[in-house]
Amino acid sequence: MDQRTRAILTQQITPKKFERLQWDHGLRERKTMTDYLAAALRTAIYDGQFADGEELNQVELAQFFGVSRVPIREALRQLQAEGLVQNIAHHRTIVAGLTLPQITELIEMRAVLESYMLRKSAPKLDKAVLDRIRRICNETDTLKDYGARWVVKNWEFHRTLYAAADSQAMVEAVERIHLKIERYARQAGTAERQREAAAEHRLIFKAIARGDHAKAATLLEQHILHTGEVIRRHRALSEGRPLARARAGRRRTALTG
Incomplete structure (x- = not known):
């Protein structure tokens, strides 16, 4: 992967990626933090807010949601089990895509x-x-x-x-x-x-x-x-x-x- 492609697929986490959190009450129902984060990330992926191959940076996600990396890591494990993300080298997680x-x-x-x-x-x-x-x-x-x-x-x-x-x-x-x-x-x-x-x-x-x-x-x-x-x-x-x-x-x- 060249530097330009890597830059495209490692974009900053912004509120736009999670816009449904602002008006979809189902996503804001009381639940465990891990389940809440998994639902937010799952919905953002399904909505096309993250491109295939885009990195889900644990540090950026933790800063955006104001939590530690532990629930972020657990949420990403849920998504990996569902086939929505995959782990690659150096403990990085990217969005899995379809051919x-x-x-x-x-x-x-x-x-x-x-x-x-x-x-x-x-x-x-x-x-x-x-x-x-x-x-x-x-x-x-x-x-x-x-x-x-x-x-x-x-x-x-x-x-x-x-x-x-x-x-x-x-x-x-x-x-x-x-x-x-x-x-x-x-x-x-x-x-x-x-x-x-x-x-x-x-x-x-x-x-x-x-x-x-x-x-x-x-x-x-x-x-x-x-x-x-x-x-x-x-x-x-x-x-x-x-x-x-x-x-x-x-x-x-x-x-x-």
Whole structure:
């Protein structure tokens, strides 16, 4: 790793990295210091506030949170057990990342699972749930960037779509996938993609509202795959590779489930 790359991946800890602590009450609930620190770091990683390979400096973290290095070290051990961080030479800890093939596979899994659950759930959604989805769409339209609030609202939209699917194991599987890949969607996101994603949400909602559940499921699948393509293009550009189109065979497989 050259000095420039090391400087990028060893950035100072700032309040911006932990912005959700300011308004997400769930993160501030009373708990042990180690659990609190683990939750704060886990959320910051999931939100994309730390890049893959970025160092989590124990001294800086201890100074930022006003604690000793002991609970920081214990919190990092929790995250290491979850696969979110890894230890490297000289007792340094960095954020663990996913390869593009791993991200692509998770995107395709999510597309298939979510569209299947929406097909089960959509016929059971009552007016109250539809009104809630509409409100989420309206609230999403007011967001101006891919900040932490977008992450929360985006998951709320998706989770509400299949609330009536009675498929708890699948919902939990999708949530795990969502947590693993949302940071890459956020890192690849642009203002244009945010507007597109919000518009795609609205189209999915309208299809459900008019009773075209098959169309809604297809739109949801395409929406998720579109996000995967945005991530792929961003990764290619960041690595200086040519922008080859995604393989048609793989895309058709995901779309047909």
